[in-house]
Amino acid sequence: xxxxxxxxxxxxxxxxxxxxxxxxxxxxxxxxxxxxxxxxxxxxxxxxxxxxxxxxxxxxxxxxxxxxxxxxxxxxxxxxxxxxxxxxxxxxxxxxxxxxxxxxxxxxxxxxxxxxxxxxxxxxxxxxxxxxxxxxxxxxxxxxxxxxxxxxxxxxxxxxxxxxxxxxxxxxxxxxxxxxxxxxxxxxxxxxxxxxxxxxxxxxxxxxxxxxxxxxxxxxxxxxxxxxxxxxxxxxxxxxxxxxxxxxxxxxxxxxxxxxxxxxxxxxxxxxxxxxxxxxxxxxxxxxxxxxxxxxxxxxxxxxxxxxxxxx
Amino acid sequence: xxxxxxxxxxxxxxxxxxxxxxxxxxxxxxxxxxxxxxxxxxxxxxxxxxxxxxxxxxxxxxxxxxxxxxxxxxxxxxxxxxxxxxxxxxxxxxxxxxxxxxxxxxxxxxxxxxxxxxxxxxxxxxxxxxxxxxxxxxxxxxxxxxxxxxxxxxxxxxxxxxxxxxxxxxxxxxxxxxxxxxxxxxxxxxxxxxxxxxxxxxxxxxxxxxxxxxxxxxxxxxxxxxxxxxxxxxxxxxxxxxxxxxxxxxxxxxxxxxxxxxxxxxxxxxxxxxxxxxxxxxxxxxxxxxxxxxxxxxxxxxxxxxxxxxxxxxxxxxxxxxxxxxxxxxxxxxxxxxxxxxxxxxxxxxxxxxxxxxxxxxxxxxxxxxxxxxxxxxxxxxxxxxxxxxxxxxxxxxxxxxxxxxxxxxxxxxxxxxxxxxxxxxxxxxxxxxxxxxxxxxxxxxxxxxxxxxxxxxxxxxxxxxxxxxxxxxxxxxxxxxxxxxxxxxxxxxxxxxxxxxxxxxxxxxxxxx
Numbered sequence: 001x002x003x004x005x006x007x008x009x010x011x012x013x014x015x016x017x018x019x020x021x022x023x024x025x026x027x028x029x030x031x032x033x034x035x036x037x038x039x040x041x042x043x044x045x046x047x048x049x050x051x052x053x054x055x056x057x058x059x060x061x062x063x064x065x066x067x068x069x070x071x072x073x074x075x076x077x078x079x080x081x082x083x084x085x086x087x088x089x090x091x092x093x094x095x096x097x098x099x100x101x102x103x104x105x106x107x108x109x110x111x112x113x114x115x116x117x118x119x120x121x122x123x124x125x126x127x128x129x130x131x132x133x134x135x136x137x138x139x140x141x142x143x144x145x146x147x148x149x150x151x152x153x154x155x156x157x158x159x160x161x162x163x164x165x166x167x168x169x170x171x172x173x174x175x176x177x178x179x180x181x182x183x184x185x186x187x188x189x190x191x192x193x194x195x196x197x198x199x200x201x202x203x204x205x206x207x208x209x210x211x212x213x214x215x216x217x218x219x220x221x222x223x224x225x226x227x228x229x230x231x232x233x234x235x236x237x238x239x240x241x242x243x244x245x246x247x248x249x250x251x252x253x254x255x256x257x258x259x260x261x262x263x264x265x266x267x268x269x270x271x272x273x274x275x276x277x278x279x280x281x282x283x284x285x286x287x288x289x290x291x292x293x294x295x296x297x298x299x300x301x302x303x304x305x306x307x308x309x310x311x312x
Numbered sequence: 313x314x315x316x317x318x319x320x321x322x323x324x325x326x327x328x329x330x331x332x333x334x335x336x337x338x339x340x341x342x343x344x345x346x347x348x349x350x351x352x353x354x355x356x357x358x359x360x361x362x363x364x365x366x367x368x369x370x371x372x373x374x375x376x377x378x379x380x381x382x383x384x385x386x387x388x389x390x391x392x393x394x395x396x397x398x399x400x401x402x403x404x405x406x407x408x409x410x411x412x413x414x415x416x417x418x419x420x421x422x423x424x425x426x427x428x429x430x431x432x433x434x435x436x437x438x439x440x441x442x443x444x445x446x447x448x449x450x451x452x453x454x455x456x457x458x459x460x461x462x463x464x465x466x467x468x469x470x471x472x473x474x475x476x477x478x479x480x481x482x483x484x485x486x487x488x489x490x491x492x493x494x495x496x497x498x499x500x501x502x503x504x505x506x507x508x509x510x511x512x513x514x515x516x517x518x519x520x521x522x523x524x525x526x527x528x529x530x531x532x533x534x535x536x537x538x539x540x541x542x543x544x545x546x547x548x549x550x551x552x553x554x555x556x557x558x559x560x561x562x563x564x565x566x567x568x569x570x571x572x573x574x575x576x577x578x579x580x581x582x583x584x585x586x587x588x589x590x591x592x593x594x595x596x597x598x599x600x601x602x603x604x605x606x607x608x609x610x611x612x613x614x615x616x617x618x619x620x621x622x623x624x625x626x627x628x629x630x631x632x633x634x635x636x637x638x639x640x641x642x643x644x645x646x647x648x649x650x651x652x653x654x655x656x657x658x659x660x661x662x663x664x665x666x667x668x669x670x671x672x673x674x675x676x677x678x679x680x681x682x683x684x685x686x687x688x689x690x691x692x693x694x695x696x697x698x699x700x701x702x703x704x705x706x707x708x709x710x711x712x713x714x715x716x717x718x719x720x721x722x723x724x725x726x727x728x729x730x731x732x733x734x735x736x737x738x739x740x741x742x743x744x745x746x747x748x749x750x751x752x753x754x755x756x757x758x759x760x761x762x763x764x765x766x767x768x769x770x771x772x773x774x775x776x777x778x779x780x781x782x783x784x785x786x787x788x789x790x791x792x793x794x795x796x797x798x799x800x801x802x803x804x805x806x807x808x809x810x811x812x813x814x815x816x817x818x819x820x821x822x823x824x825x826x
Contacts, residue, residue, distance in 0.1 A: 180424060
């Protein structure tokens with residue numbers, strides 16, 4: 001409960017926007033307000049949600065991870081190729097997630113031990129992963145592994161996985177020293193160091209966690225589309241950042257909450273659903289709506305910060 | 313020898329030696345920050361570390377707290393040698409530091425800041441109830457009552473500092489280092505902090521206290537250690553020491569008669585160029601009054617934090633004066649901004665050349681022409697050839713040691729960087745030059761050159777305002793000296809009355825008030 005006692009105004013604002021969006025949509029379209037639509041919302045956006053959870057951790061620590069979109073493309077192609085070569089589905093998943101975590105660990109080590117800027121390290125990671133995916137296969141690969149088929153057709157697996165990882169993330173962030181160290185490092189790295197916190201280890205782990213989350217997102221995307229496409233997840237890293245920011249995470253680190261990120265993802269999904277319900281609107285209106293929302297939330301954060309102006 | 317002095321001076325209420333630092337030496341590129349410094353802290357004493365800017369106080373603290381490794385020297389805690397390699401190490405050894413800028417995380421709650429890194433756990437998760445309870449309890453012992461679940465940033469700096477102290481004590485600190493803890497507190501908060509310090513002293517803690525407020529230092533300390541230019545100049549008990557003695561040690565007075573006698577050559581009589589009359593600004597500095605004619609130098613003397621830099625900023629328009637008046641050639645002017653000051657042909661070498669002077673990645677040439685170009689306006693660009701001529705002329709004239717004018721300034725030594733800044737302002741052809749600590753942190757040879765240069769500039773008819781913490785320098789170079797204390801001018805010494813003793817007495821408060 002401690003998690004909610006902290007004055008997390010932006011998260012409440014995000015919740016309000018989400019409720020408002022759903023209410024407006026429900027009044028306009030009669031079938032909108034239903035459990036199925038909500039479940040689909042979670043299912044359609046599970047891969048984004050998973051990636052966004054990892055990205056939120058990285059942003060909370062004061063860093064940034066641009067590699068998560070490319071990770072999703074890479075993992076899809078990687079899994080598809082393995083399974084076409086006869087590797088069983090479960091092994092492909094395990095290998096993909098292990099590799100993804102390892103790549104994150106590598107990027108985190110570069111950031112933490114060589115003091116390289118996270119923006120550039122993960123940009124390099126993004127090019128590397130996207131390039132590797134395209135080297136493996138330029139074309140989309142079909143996946144007909146029975147496990148993937150089963151996972152892909154279930155309406156519960158993707159939402160369930162998303163919520164499970166979210167709860168795990170909340171536990172890590174709010175009830176484990178690791179999570180508190182993430183907030184401290186992002187809030188004031190110098191202080192964290194002087195307080196004797198393991199700053200480097202925390203940074204490495206944060207990127208590894210992000211690699212884990214995004215590769216899991218890649219697996220979900222693979223069974224959701226039942227294909228591996230090197231170009232999937234293009235610019236998804238920016239959606240993930242947008243979701244975190246809309247959810248109240250401060251891009252400079254130290255402030256934010258994972259529930260907010262989930263709400264951010266759901267808002268993005270709702271906008272998309274509404275526009276597809278509308279039917280006549282081009283789907284690119286989603287982008288415009290997200291852009292405006294992002295601006296509104298940055299403004300809100302500025303106000304929130306001004307309210308804390310006594311903070312040195 | 314130092315040992316004997318220690319035992320003799322030992323106050324009755326202090327305990328055994330807790331910390332003993334011997335022969336600490338630390339060199340940074342171009343600067344010898346600590347030159348064989350000794351420091352001893354006893355259990356149950358408040359020991360003030362005194363010294364002006366660049367004396368080596370913060371370096372000594374950083375060596376003690378594991379931030380810097382000393383080049384040589386030993387540190388003993390309870391007679392056992394220690395070598396803290398990180399802040400974490402130091403804390404584990406029982407040496408905790410509370411910095412001026414409170415080093416906590418303002419976004420997190422009071423309790424979190426208190427337990428961060430050693431959170432109480434129950435059933436595999438952080439036990440927040442226990443954390444809150446512990447924080448509240450520890451803070452209550454310091455008589456601070458705040459909601460431990462509230463965010464730290466929502467409290468005053470004084471409370472944040474108490475949280476930092478509580479955190480330090482909870483980690484079994486035996487030595488508490490308080491680095492300028494009072495600089496952002498009001499009088500009542502300072503008194504409360506002192507009460508806490510006295511209580512901790514009674515509990516047997518050794519407290520190392522740094523402050524540049526003399527009153528406070530005398531109010532709370534048992535003993536002083538004074539550093540100057542990286543060297544130990546003395547350790548003395550607070551009881552029986554006068555303010556004058558302390559200030560003399562800090563500013564350096566073992567100046568021989570010969571140097572003291574040296575005074576700037578008198579300037580040819582001329583009407584004053586710049587005149588300040590009771591110039592001031594709310595919250596900055598007050599009562600600034602002096603006049604300076606072409607060929608003259610006026611000095612600003614005072615301790616750290618007395619308002620020297622604020623005065624310089626006021627004159628240059630970096631802050632706008634809101635009281636008193638400034639006259640230039642007898643006409644009243646209001647300096648609105650540094651740009652305006654430049655058009656009036658003022659020049660300003662700021663104190664902190666790293667953060668407000670040089671642009672380290674630009675070349676020597678680019679740094680030199682910066683102010684001249686700004687004065688001309690960016691539309692009338694100086695040709696590259698002209699820039700080179702100017703740069704080469706000043707490199708030669710000031711003896712800037714650089715292979716060529718295209719080297720990035722950041723690669724030069726401190727003294728040469730200072731000369732580049734000086735060259736920048738000289739290139740803009742000022743009539744009134746403000747030099748804020750131009751000799752700080754540079755070697756003796758460069759200091760002498762800067763002084764020679766000032767003399768040459770005076771001969772060319774410039775008026776100079778010279779700020780320095782080194783008294784001898786002020787006496788050697790200034791025709792007139794404004795003495796500042798607690799952000800107001802408390803004296804103006806002229807002609808024969810300019811001598812180190814008179815300046816010291818005025819600073820210490822025993823001298824004549826203007």
